[in-house]
Amino acid sequence: MIETRHISKGFGDHRIISDINLIFERGKTNLIIGPSGSGKTVLMKCIVGLLDVDEGQIFFDDRLFTEMNFYEKKSIRQEIGMMFQGAALFDSMTVEQNVMFPLTMFTDQTMEEKRDRVNFCLKRVALENVNALFPAELSGGMKKRVAIARAISMNPHYLFCDEPNSGLDPKTSILIDNLISEITKEYGMTTIINTHDMNSVIEIGDKIAFIYKGKLWWEGDNNEILDTDNEELNNFVYATELTRRLKKQK
Amino acid sequence: MFKFAKKIFSALKKILFSIGQYADLMLKVFKKHEKTPVFRRQIADEINNLGIDSLGIVAIISVFMGAVVAIQTAHNITSAWIPAYTVGFTTRESIILEFSPTIICLILAGKVGSRIASEIGTMRVTEQIDALEIMGVNSANYLILPKIVAAVIIFPILVVISMFLGIFGGWLAATLMHVVSTTAYYQGITLDFIPYEVYYSVVKTIVFSFIITSISGYYGYYTNGGALEVGRASTKAVVMSSIMLIFFNLIITQLMLG
Ligand SMILES: Nc1ncnc2c1ncn2[C@@H]1O[C@H](COP(=O)(O)OP(=O)(O)OP(=O)(O)O)[C@@H](O)[C@H]1O
Ligand SMILES: [Mg+2]
Numbered sequence: 001m002i003e004t005r006h007i008s009k010g011f012g013d014h015r016i017i018s019d020i021n022l023i024f025e026r027g028k029t030n031l032i033i034g035p036s037g038s039g040k041t042v043l044m045k046c047i048v049g050l051l052d053v054d055e056g057q058i059f060f061d062d063r064l065f066t067e068m069n070f071y072e073k074k075s076i077r078q079e080i081g082m083m084f085q086g087a088a089l090f091d092s093m094t095v096e097q098n099v100m101f102p103l104t105m106f107t108d109q110t111m112e113e114k115r116d117r118v119n120f121c122l123k124r125v126a127l128e129n130v131n132a133l134f135p136a137e138l139s140g141g142m143k144k145r146v147a148i149a150r151a152i153s154m155n156p157h158y159l160f161c162d163e164p165n166s167g168l169d170p171k172t173s174i175l176i177d178n179l180i181s182e183i184t185k186e187y188g189m190t191t192i193i194n195t196h197d198m199n200s201v202i203e204i205g206d207k208i209a210f211i212y213k214g215k216l217w218w219e220g221d222n223n224e225i226l227d228t229d230n231e232e233l234n235n236f237v238y239a240t241e242l243t244r245r246l247k248k249q250k
Numbered sequence: 251m252f253k254f255a256k257k258i259f260s261a262l263k264k265i266l267f268s269i270g271q272y273a274d275l276m277l278k279v280f281k282k283h284e285k286t287p288v289f290r291r292q293i294a295d296e297i298n299n300l301g302i303d304s305l306g307i308v309a310i311i312s313v314f315m316g317a318v319v320a321i322q323t324a325h326n327i328t329s330a331w332i333p334a335y336t337v338g339f340t341t342r343e344s345i346i347l348e349f350s351p352t353i354i355c356l357i358l359a360g361k362v363g364s365r366i367a368s369e370i371g372t373m374r375v376t377e378q379i380d381a382l383e384i385m386g387v388n389s390a391n392y393l394i395l396p397k398i399v400a401a402v403i404i405f406p407i408l409v410v411i412s413m414f415l416g417i418f419g420g421w422l423a424a425t426l427m428h429v430v431s432t433t434a435y436y437q438g439i440t441l442d443f444i445p446y447e448v449y450y451s452v453v454k455t456i457v458f459s460f461i462i463t464s465i466s467g468y469y470g471y472y473t474n475g476g477a478l479e480v481g482r483a484s485t486k487a488v489v490m491s492s493i494m495l496i497f498f499n500l501i502i503t504q505l506m507l508g
Contacts, residue, residue: 045380048384050380050383050384074386074388075386076386077383077384077385077386078385078386080384080385080386082381082384084377084380084381086376086377088376088377088378088380088381089378089381090373090378090381091372091373091376091378101385102385104285104288105284105285105288105385105386105387106284106385106386154385
């Protein structure tokens with residue numbers, strides 16, 4: 001479980017997120033949704049500690065993360081897997097070396113064990129025979145999938161994905177969503193996903209937090225979201241013809 | 251007047267902030283590394299990237315530098331009272347004391363400094379450094395320490411090679427252009443040889459290696475923005491490490507020879 005209490009963050013005089021109180025439960029896929037520029041990435045980076053919050057507290061299973069020192073944070077981070085919006089693969093390493101990297105740094109596994117694990121993770125994101133390629137040789141969607149494989153290679157307790165399926169075709173997108181939701185339940189991870197993909201929202205949104213202009217505007221699950229009367233959320237949810245048709249049918 | 255004072259004050263504040271930030275980064279850099287085999291491999295790679303790759307340019311510059319020093323010295327000897335071995339002697343002294351350590355390190359500041367700053371800067375703007383941090387890797391230590399260690403090992407070796415090549419270049423010029431005979435040149439380069447001078451140069455080079463790699467690492471590490479800023483960071487890295495290098499050249503010389 002991850003909990004944020006009253007967290008706020010700004011750059012200079014510019015407040016980006018303010019007073020966010022959220023609880024993300026274990027074994028659930030928690031989604032943070034909101035329009036582009038609403039502060040989802042900033043919120044996620046605050047939770048994992050890549051950005052220091054201006055105010056508020058963050059708990060990782062009752063461990064107060066915001067007060068920890070360098071070494072305590074470091075040890076918690078080995079329980080975190082994160083996929084960045086831009087994939088953030090190491091350019092100087094092959095796909096295999098990228099996925100293997102956390103294993104090399106933090107485990108004493110043999111090369112064979114590591115290689116098995118890498119192939120297992122790559123297979124789960126539907127990538128095969130790309131081990132020897134460099135990130136520059138991959139398509140945008142493939143990079144994202146390698147990034148997910150790298151994020152799950154250590155079997156993290158906490159999984160963060162920043163827009164895992166933007167830029168993917170619908171089929172791969174569903175595959176990735178299902179993968180994330182499956183491993184979340186299978187390993188009892190606490191998973192947080194940033195997305196503005198309505199399909200993911202409906203499919204895997206065990207818990208949904210809608211961020212609007214840096215504030216927590218609405219919370220609920222994928223059933224509740226379709227019949228809310230929150231105007232900004234409705235504008236977001238029913239922005240496309242497809243979802244509007246869906247509503248009519250209902 | 252008041253405006254001027256304010257400007258100076260804000261510049262001073264900026265400098266102090268940078269020094270603090272640099273010191274803070276170095277504290278992070280000099281923490282214990284993660285895995286010894288990984289660290290060793292990184293050092294070997296960096297010795298290759300930063301050192302062996304620079305061997306060509308170091309060789310060319312050293313030979314030509316030695317040749318020019320020899321010809322210039324010969325040119326300045328107008329009196330017949332000055333013995334011919336002076337050419338060899340002066341070439342050796344200038345090469346060992348100043349040309350090899352300082353000029354070669356300035357060249358390396360340009361070549362290696364820009365490379366380090368742009369490599370680390372690119373990793374910063376594409377969130378690769380964040381990815382390292384999130385895994386629990388101390389990114390400053392992982393990215394910068396192997397480069398510092400590699401440079402401290404390989405730059406002095408490059409400089410010593412450069413000394414030999416410089417003196418060789420001087421000989422080449424002296425004999426090819428019939429400035430002095432091989433015997434006279436040899437007599438000059440072996441005359442009153444003081445090993446302490448080589449020691450002084452090696453110490454200087456070690457300090458320069460640290461300056462170049464740590465300052466370039468600093469500018470790369472704190473890049474923010476995009477590709478444009480990466481370019482800017484790499485220019486700043488070269489300029490600042492060159493300035494610091496010249497400055498410390500003076501200090502070390504005063505301390506060790508003054
Ligand atoms: N390092 C930074 N410095 C200054 N402002 C920033 C920084 N990072 C983000 N911002 C600002 O914070 C706001 C929210 O950005 P954020 O990246 O969190 O949006 P987002 O919700 O993730 O959008 P998207 O869906 O497009 O990824 C933006 O207005 C952005 O300009
Ligand atoms: Mg974002």
